[in-house]
Amino acid sequence: MAAKVEQKTYEEAVNWLRDHGFDLIEAPGAQTRVFLKKYNCSAAIQKTDDGGVKIFAYPGYMIGSEISKLVNRGYQQFLKTTKTEVPATADHLKALQQFSEELKEALGLPSLYNESLGTVSESYQYDRVKDRDQPEVERPKRPWETVKVKAAAAAKKSRA
Numbered sequence: 001m002a003a004k005v006e007q008k009t010y011e012e013a014v015n016w017l018r019d020h021g022f023d024l025i026e027a028p029g030a031q032t033r034v035f036l037k038k039y040n041c042s043a044a045i046q047k048t049d050d051g052g053v054k055i056f057a058y059p060g061y062m063i064g065s066e067i068s069k070l071v072n073r074g075y076q077q078f079l080k081t082t083k084t085e086v087p088a089t090a091d092h093l094k095a096l097q098q099f100s101e102e103l104k105e106a107l108g109l110p111s112l113y114n115e116s117l118g119t120v121s122e123s124y125q126y127d128r129v130k131d132r133d134q135p136e137v138e139r140p141k142r143p144w145e146t147v148k149v150k151a152a153a154a155a156k157k158s159r160a
Contacts, residue, residue, distance in 0.1 A: 008108040010047035016106045041099035042067045045107065053107050059100045061092050070096065 008016070010032070017024060017036060027033035032047035033056055044057035060067035061079050063086065068079035070088065077088040104111050131139045 006108050007052055008106070009051050010045075010053040013045065013053045013106050013108070020102065020106070022102075022106075036103070037062070038102070039095035039099050041096050043099070043103055055103075055107070059096060059103060061088070061096050 014024065014034060021038060023037040025035040025037070027035060027044065030046070033044060034046070035042060035044045035057075040062050041059055042057075042062050043055060043059040045053050046056040048054050057067060060069055062068070063079055063081050063084060066081040066083070068081045071078045071080050071085075077093065078085050079088050079092060101111060103109075
């Protein structure tokens with residue numbers, strides 16, 4: 001049976017984060033929102049109406065001054081921002097995983113087994129399943145589909 005995890009208040013979480021080496025930066029114009037930074041990773045938390053705490057911006061590796069989003073394309077993970085996209089290295093993933101685990105502990109969130117094994121991407125974009133949620137007529141043709149059409153047309157032409 002799973003152990004019950006005690007959710008922390010906003011103040012308890014902020015104190016825990018300060019005590020464990022996180023840099024805290026208050027968000028401009030919002031007194032109940034704080035940006036966190038450690039291991040060159042960042043996230044943001046905010047105070048809830050009932051005095052609790054929740055994640056406002058999910059953890060990401062810092063690229064320049066922007067929090068990146070981890071994207072998994074099946075063959076490689078990438079750190080994506082609004083301006084750039086770079087392949088994620090083992091050091092990036094290790095820092096992001098360590099940051100996420102410490103953040104969960106600070107907020108009193110459960111640490112799930114599959115997430116504790118390594119980094120979990122925000123987005124999975126495998127090339128063969130991308131756009132499958134769209135109706136078939138609206139899906140873009142894949143390279144292997146256009147080759148089949150060309151091969152069928154060439155075979156039909158050679159029979160004539």
